[in-house]
Amino acid sequence: xxxxxxxxxxxxxxxxxxxxxxxxxxxxxxxxxxxxxxxxxxxxxxxxxxxxxxxxxxxxxxxxxxxxxxxxxxxxxxxxxxxxxxxxxxxxxxxxxxxxxxxxxxxxxxxxxxxxxxxxxxxxxxxxxxxxxxxxxxxxxxxxxxxxxxxxxxxxxxxxxxxxxxxxxxxxxxxxxxxxxxxxxxxxxxxxxxxxxxxxxxxxxxxxxxxxxxxxxxxxxxxxxxxxxxxxxxxxxxxxxxxxxxxxxxxxxxxxxxxxxxxxxxxxxxxxxxxxxxxxxxxxxxxxxxxxxxxxxxxxxxxxxxxxxxxxxxxxxxxxxxxxxxxxxxxxxxxxxxxxxxxxxxxxxxxxxxxxxxxxxxxxxxxxxxxxxxxxxxxxxxxxxxxxxxxxxxxxxxxxxxxxxxxxxxxxxxxxxxxxxxxxxxxxxxxxxxxxxxxxxxxxxxxxxxxxxxxxxxxxxxxxx
Amino acid sequence: xxxxxxxxxxxxxxxxxxxxxxxxxxxxxxxxxxxxxxxxxxxxxxxxxxxxxxxxxxxxxxxxxxxxxxxxxxxxxxxxxxxxxxxxxxxxxxxxxxxxxxxxxxxxxxxxxxxxxxxxxxxxxxxxxxxxxxxxxxxxxxxxxxxxxxxxxxxxxxxxxxxxxxxxxxxxxxxxxxxxxxxxxxxxxxxxxxxxxxxxxxxxxxxxxxxxxxxxxxxxxxxxxxxxxxxxxxxxxxxxxxxxxxxxxxxxxxxxxxxxxxxxxxxxxxxxxxxxxxxxxxxxxxxxxxxxxxxxxxxxxxxxxxxxxxxxxxxxxxxxxxxxxxxxxxxxxxxxxxxxxxxxxxxxxxxxxxxxxxxxxxxxxxxxxxxxxxxxxxxxxxxxxxxxxxxxxxxxxxxxxxxxxxxxxxxxxx
Numbered sequence: 001x002x003x004x005x006x007x008x009x010x011x012x013x014x015x016x017x018x019x020x021x022x023x024x025x026x027x028x029x030x031x032x033x034x035x036x037x038x039x040x041x042x043x044x045x046x047x048x049x050x051x052x053x054x055x056x057x058x059x060x061x062x063x064x065x066x067x068x069x070x071x072x073x074x075x076x077x078x079x080x081x082x083x084x085x086x087x088x089x090x091x092x093x094x095x096x097x098x099x100x101x102x103x104x105x106x107x108x109x110x111x112x113x114x115x116x117x118x119x120x121x122x123x124x125x126x127x128x129x130x131x132x133x134x135x136x137x138x139x140x141x142x143x144x145x146x147x148x149x150x151x152x153x154x155x156x157x158x159x160x161x162x163x164x165x166x167x168x169x170x171x172x173x174x175x176x177x178x179x180x181x182x183x184x185x186x187x188x189x190x191x192x193x194x195x196x197x198x199x200x201x202x203x204x205x206x207x208x209x210x211x212x213x214x215x216x217x218x219x220x221x222x223x224x225x226x227x228x229x230x231x232x233x234x235x236x237x238x239x240x241x242x243x244x245x246x247x248x249x250x251x252x253x254x255x256x257x258x259x260x261x262x263x264x265x266x267x268x269x270x271x272x273x274x275x276x277x278x279x280x281x282x283x284x285x286x287x288x289x290x291x292x293x294x295x296x297x298x299x300x301x302x303x304x305x306x307x308x309x310x311x312x313x314x315x316x317x318x319x320x321x322x323x324x325x326x327x328x329x330x331x332x333x334x335x336x337x338x339x340x341x342x343x344x345x346x347x348x349x350x351x352x353x354x355x356x357x358x359x360x361x362x363x364x365x366x367x368x369x370x371x372x373x374x375x376x377x378x379x380x381x382x383x384x385x386x387x388x389x390x391x392x393x394x395x396x397x398x399x400x401x402x403x404x405x406x407x408x409x410x411x412x413x414x415x416x417x418x419x420x421x422x423x424x425x426x427x428x429x430x431x432x433x434x435x436x437x438x439x440x441x442x443x444x445x446x447x448x449x450x451x452x453x454x455x456x457x458x459x460x461x462x463x464x465x
Numbered sequence: 466x467x468x469x470x471x472x473x474x475x476x477x478x479x480x481x482x483x484x485x486x487x488x489x490x491x492x493x494x495x496x497x498x499x500x501x502x503x504x505x506x507x508x509x510x511x512x513x514x515x516x517x518x519x520x521x522x523x524x525x526x527x528x529x530x531x532x533x534x535x536x537x538x539x540x541x542x543x544x545x546x547x548x549x550x551x552x553x554x555x556x557x558x559x560x561x562x563x564x565x566x567x568x569x570x571x572x573x574x575x576x577x578x579x580x581x582x583x584x585x586x587x588x589x590x591x592x593x594x595x596x597x598x599x600x601x602x603x604x605x606x607x608x609x610x611x612x613x614x615x616x617x618x619x620x621x622x623x624x625x626x627x628x629x630x631x632x633x634x635x636x637x638x639x640x641x642x643x644x645x646x647x648x649x650x651x652x653x654x655x656x657x658x659x660x661x662x663x664x665x666x667x668x669x670x671x672x673x674x675x676x677x678x679x680x681x682x683x684x685x686x687x688x689x690x691x692x693x694x695x696x697x698x699x700x701x702x703x704x705x706x707x708x709x710x711x712x713x714x715x716x717x718x719x720x721x722x723x724x725x726x727x728x729x730x731x732x733x734x735x736x737x738x739x740x741x742x743x744x745x746x747x748x749x750x751x752x753x754x755x756x757x758x759x760x761x762x763x764x765x766x767x768x769x770x771x772x773x774x775x776x777x778x779x780x781x782x783x784x785x786x787x788x789x790x791x792x793x794x795x796x797x798x799x800x801x802x803x804x805x806x807x808x809x810x811x812x813x814x815x816x817x818x819x820x821x822x823x824x825x826x827x828x829x830x831x832x833x834x835x836x837x838x839x840x841x842x843x844x845x846x847x848x849x850x851x852x853x854x855x856x857x858x859x860x861x862x863x864x865x866x867x868x869x870x871x872x873x874x875x876x877x878x879x
Contacts, residue, residue: 105662109875147564194560220559305848309554309562311547311781322554322781344780350559371546372555373851403546404691433689 005066005200010059010193011186017058018185019178021051025087026177044091045084052083052123059196066200074130082126086149089119120146136226137202144195152188156180212276212330216338218360219303219326220350226281227259227274235284236261241328242268243337243365245299245382250364252301254328254335257282271335299381301365303328306375307340312368313401315387315394320371320401325350327362338362369398376406380413388414392421400430407434490701491619491688492539495767496681497531497705498626500672501712502764503583504576504826506632506757508671509713510737512664513720514729518642518649521717523665525650527672528710530866534673534837536702537844537855537863538682543690543698544853548683551778553839556849565839566779568832570772570803573676576829577768577807583761585811590754596812598758603808606766607801611790618786622766628759629712635752636715641722650714666873672709673870675832676771678840683774687785692853719753769803830874837867 028047032040056079060072092115093100100108124145128138160180164173202224212225225238240258247253257274259267269284277283301307303326313320324346327338339362346360366386370376379385387398387410395418399407411419411434423431512520538549545552550569554562581599588598609621655661681702690698720737723729737753776799777784783793790797841863844855855863 109872113875191564309559311551311555320781320783322551347559373545374848404689 004204005062005197007193007197010062010196011189013062014055014058014189014192015182015185017061018051018055018188019181021054021083022181022185024050024054026181041088041091041095045088048084048087049080051087052080055079055083055123056127063196063200067203070132071130075127078126078130079123082123086119086122089115089122117146120149123149135199135203136224137199141195141199144198145192148188148191148195151191152184155187156184159183212274212282214330214332216327216329218341218349219308219328222328223304227257227269227284228277228281229284234262234281235259236267238282239266240302240304241271241335243301243303245301245365245378248336249366249379249382249384249386251336251338252365254337255300258302258304299378299383301375301378303337306370306372306378307365310375311371312340312342313371313398314368315390315397316367318394318397318401323368325360327360337365339364340368342368369402371402371406376402376409380409385413388418390418392418393425395419395422396425399426399434404433408436411435490697490704491623492542492681492684492690493535493698493700493702493705494626494708495619495622495684495705495763496535496538496677497702497709498629498712499680499764499767500531500674500677500709501629501716501760502576502580503586503757503761504579505671505713506583506716506760507737508664508667509716510720510724512668513717514724514737516661516664517721517725518645518718519654520661520665520668521646521649521714522651522653523668524710524713524717526869527669527713528706530669530870531672531706531709532703533859533862533866534678534840535681535706536699537840538678539685539690539698539702540695540853540855541840541843541850542682542685543692543695544850546686548686548774548778548784549679549836549840550775551781552682552843552849554779556843556846557839561839562779565832565836566775569675569679569775572829572832573768573772573775574803574807576674576676577765577772577803578810580761580765580768581808581811584758584765587754587758587761590757591751599808599811602762602765603804606762606769607804609766610770610786610800611797622763625759625763625766628756628763629708631752631756631759632712632715632719635749635756636719636722638749638752639719639722641718646714646718646721668713669870669873670826670830670833672713673833673837675829675836676768678836679775679778680767680771683771683778683784687774695853716756719749723749765804765807769800769807772803773797773800834867834871834874837870841867 025044025047028043032043035043053076056076059079060070060075063070063075064072093112100111121142124142127145128141131138131141160176163176163179168176201221212222219241222241223238227235227238229235236259238257239260241254242256242258243252244255245252247255254271256268257271259269261267273285274282275285307323307326309322311320311322321342323340324343325341327341329336329338341360341362343360349360365379369387370379379387387395390398395410395414399410399422402410411423414422423435426434509524512523541552542548547555550562550566553565581602584602585595585599588595609618655665685698724737773796774784776782777793777796780795782795784796785793788796841860843849844863845860847854
C-alpha cells in the first residue's frame with residue numbers, strides 16, 4: 001500500500017540533507033577563496049556534486065515510501081549533476097566580473113535574467129527527467145523547485161550577508177554561515193515540499209484513480225484527476241464539478257464534470273457518463289464525441305469556481321470566513337455534496353497533503369451564503385433559497401456582511417414579513433445602505449461613517465461606537 | 466412593507482453632485498500619498514540632486530502607472546468585494562495565494578521597518594532621540610487603528626497627508642528655476658548612462674508598491690463602495706496619483722534648485738534635509754524634515770493596516786476598521802504585531818539597517834511583477850468581474866506598464 005507523502009517529514013529530512021550537503025561547498029569556498037577565479041569555477045561545481053548527492057538522497061528517503069516506481073539511483077545522480085551545473089552558473093557572475101562590468105546595462109539585465117532562470121530551473125529539470133515515464137506534473141515540479149531555490153537563496157541572503165561584518169572571529173563567521181544555511185535549507189524544503197506532495201498525489205492518482213471511488217472525498221484532491229476516453233486516450237483532467245441546487249439545497253447532487261483539455265478548452269460532461277477506471281483516472285463510457293451534449297441548469301454551482309476558497313457569510317454564529325474544502329460523497333448511484341469545511345485545518349491539510357483519518361466536519365451548503373457572484377446567484381435561484389428561510393435576526397446578520405448588491409437582491413426576493421423584521425433589526429446605517437432609503441443627511445455621511453455595523457440584535461461589545 | 470428604492474434626493478444641485486465624491490474620497494488618496502514614503506522621498510531627492518530638472522518627465526510616467534494600477538485595484542475590490550490576496554486565493558488557489566501572502570508579509574515588515582527608520586532619521590534632524598520618536602510613533606499609529614472607527618482613522622490619515630505641503634514650501638523657499646522645471650517635466654531626454662538608467666528605474670519602481678496595490682483594494686472593500694461609486698472612485702484614484710506626482714515634483718525641484726547647483730551628493734532624504742538648510746535656509750531644511758516625518762508616519766500607519774487586511778483576506782476573517790477587537794482579533798493583532806516588530810528592529814543598537822532595507826526593496830520589486838500580472842489577468846476574467854472587465858485599450862495600457870515595470874525591476878536588480 002502506498003503512503004501519502006508527509007510534508008512535515010519532507011521538511012525535516014530534506015532540510016537536514018541540504019544542510020549536510022551545503023557544508024561541502026561552504027568548506028570548499030573558504031579553502032578556495034585565495035585561488036584564481038578559473039580554479040574556483042572548477043572547485044565549487046565539484047563540491048556541488050556532493051551537495052546535490054546529499055540533497056537527492058534525502059529526497060529519495062522521503063519519496064521512496066509514497067512513490068515506489070521512482071528510481072532512487074537515477075534521482076540522486078540527476079540531482080548531483082544538476083547541483084554541479086547550478087554552482088557553475090552561480091559562480092559565473094563573480095568570477096567573470098571584469099569581463100562583463102563594461103557591458104551596457106540592458107545586456108547585463110538580459111544575461112542575468114537568462115542565467116538566473118537557468119540556475120533556478122536546473123535541479124528541477126534534471127529530476128523531472130529522472131521520473132518514471134508518463135508521470136504527470138513534471139513541469140509543475142520544475143516550477144516548484146525553482147520557487148523553492150528562489151526562496152532558499154533569498155532567505156540565505158537576508159540572514160548571512162547582513163550579519164557577516166569585517167573583523168569578526170572565525171567561529172562567528174562559521175556560525176552565521178550555518179544559520180544562513182539552515183534558513184536556506186528550511187525555506188527550500190518548505191516550498192519544494194508543497195510541490196512534492198502534489199507531485200506524489202498526482203502520480204498516485206494516475207496509478208489508482210482512487211479519488212472517484214465510493215466514499216467521502218475532498219474536492220481539492222479530486223481536481224486534476226485524468227479522464228480517458230473509451231480508446232484509452234487522455235481527454236484531459238477534472239477541473240471542476242457541477243452541483244445542481246435544484247435537487248437539494250443541503251446536499252445537492254453532482255450532475256456534471258468540467259474537463260480541461262490539453263489545448264486549453266473546457267468540456268462539460270454529465271457525471272453519469274464517467275466511471276473510475278481500473279487502470280487509474282476516470283473513463284468516458286462512450287467513444288470520443290459520442291457523449292451527450294449537456295448544459296448545467298440555472299441553479300448550477302461550479303464547486304471549484306464558486307465555492308472552494310470563496311468567501312462565505314454565516315448567519316449563526318454570525319461571521320464571515322472562507323471555504324477550506326468541499327466534501328463530496330461518491331456513491332454507487334451518483335455523487336452529492338456533503339458540505340463545506342470552514343476550518344483552518346482544512347487549509348493545513350491541503351498544504352501538507354495529509355489524508356484525514358475521518359471525514360472533516362462539514363457544514364451543509366444551505367447554512368452558508370456564498371459571496372462570489374455566481375455562487376450567490378445560484379443559491380438565490382434554487383427552489384427554496386436557504387437565506388430566505390432564515391429568521392429575521394439571521395437574515396439581518398447576513399445582509400450586514402454581504403456586498404450591497406447581493407443584499408438588495410435578497411431583500412427583493414424575501415417574504416414581506418421577514419424582510420420588514422430583518423430590515424428593522426439592521427443598524428440604521430446598514431439599513432440606509434442596503435435599502436437606499438432614509439439614512440442620515442448626506443452632508444453628515446462623511447463625518448458619521450456608514451460602513452460595517454452589526455444588527456441591533458447584536459449590539460457591539462466594548463462600546464466603540 | 467419596506468421597499469428598496471433609490472436614495473432620497475435633497476439639497477442643491479451642486480451639493481448633490483459633489484458630496485458623493487467627497488464621501489468616496491479616501492482609498493486612492495491614501496494609497497497614492499503613502500507611496501511618497503521615505504524611500505520614495507529619498508529616490509526623488511537623489512533624482513533632483515544628481516540630475517537636476519532633466520529627469521522630471523519620469524514622474525509623469527510613474528504617475529500614469531500609478532493611475533492605471535490603483536484604478537484597477539479599486540475596481541477589483543468594488544466589483545468582487547474581496548481584497549487582492551483573497552481574490553488571488555479564490556481564483557488561483559491556495560498555493561499561489563499563500564506564496565503571495567508570505568512574500569507580502571515579509572516585504573511589508575521590511576518596508577514598515579524602513580518607515581520607522583525614516584521617523585527616527587527625521588526625529589534626529591529635529592533633535593529628538595529615536596528612542597523617543599519611534600515608540601511614540603508606533604504607539605500613536607497602533608492606538609489610532611485600535612481605538613478609531615473607520616471614518617476617524619481615515620480622517621486622521623488624510624489630515625496627516627496634508628503634511629506633504631511642507632515639500633511645496635521647501636521647493637518655493639529654494640527659489641527654483643520654474644521654466645527649467647516645466648521644461649524638464651514635459652521634455653523627455655536621457656543619455657542612457659548607468660546612473661541615469663538606474664535612477665529612472667528606481668523612480669518608477671518606488672512609485673508602484675505591492676503593499677499599495679493590496680491596500681487600495683482591501684480599503685475599497687472595507688469602505689463598502691458599490692459599483693455606482695466606481696466613477697467617483699476613479700476620480701479619487703486620479704487625484705491621489707496626481708498629488709503623489711506633484712509632491713514628487715516639488716521634492717525633485719527643491720533638491721535640483723539647491724543641491725544640484727552646489728554639486729552636493731546625497732544618499733538619503735535625511736541627508737537632503739540636512740544639506741538643504743545651509744543652501745536654502747533653515748526653514749527649507751525644517752520643512753523637508755517635517756515632510757519626511759509626516760510621510761514616514763503616514764506610511765507606518767498604512768503598511769501594517771495593509772498587511773492585516775491581506776492576512777484576513779487570505780483567511781476570510783473579519784477585517785474592518787469598524788469592528789471591535791473581539792470581532793476582528795486577527796485583524797488587529799496582526800496590525801499591532803507588524804508595527805511592534807518593525808519599530809523594535811529600528812531600536813536595536815548596531816542592527817545593519819541598510820542591507821535589510823535594500824533586501825526589502827529587492828523583495829518588493831520581485832513581488833511587484835507577479836502581482837501586476839495577476840491583477841491584469843483578474844481584470845480581464847469575466848467569471849470574476851463580470852461586465853466590469855477592462856476594455857482592450859486599457860488592457861493594452863496595462864500591458865505596457867507591466868513591461869516598463871519589469872524592465873525597471875530587472876535594471877534595479879542587476
